[in-house]
Amino acid sequence: MKQKENLKFGELVHRLRKEKKLSLGELEKASGVGKGYIWELEHGVKDNPSIDIVQKISRALDVPASLLLGETQDEWKAGDIFPRGLKEFLDAKKRGGTPLTAADVLLLQQTQYRMRKAPTPESWEALYKQLKESLK
Helix, strand or coil: CCCCCCCCHHHHHHHHHHHCCCCHHHHHHHHCCCHHHHHHHHCCCCCCCCHHHHHHHHHHHCCCHHHHCCCCHHHCCCCCCCCHHHHHHHHHHHHCCCCCCHHHHHHHHHHHHHCCCCCCHHHHHHHHHHHHHHCC
């Protein structure tokens, strides 16, 4: 499916589910996400699913989670699980001898879905510093 218009998460899920000729019940079985919650997402009743829900639904629909989140291929490198800016930030920290803990990486990964994304490594670093400071 090529995303030409700027659809919301639920609209994309609905369109992909219909294209794949899946019922709500079939998507529920494939994803492990309740069909009532899927319906609410598709109809805009709920509009801020957790990253876990996004991943489960994207796997069940056999599409990258980035597609459901409205990201373009330019913003993600094929096969990466992180947006380019975050990956570059993580790589720089590792090269510099101060790699982030798994918990910190997860925190940033979850934050980027809630706040969309920080496009550059510098933006990720600023966000990371703010998060660490607020968690002290």
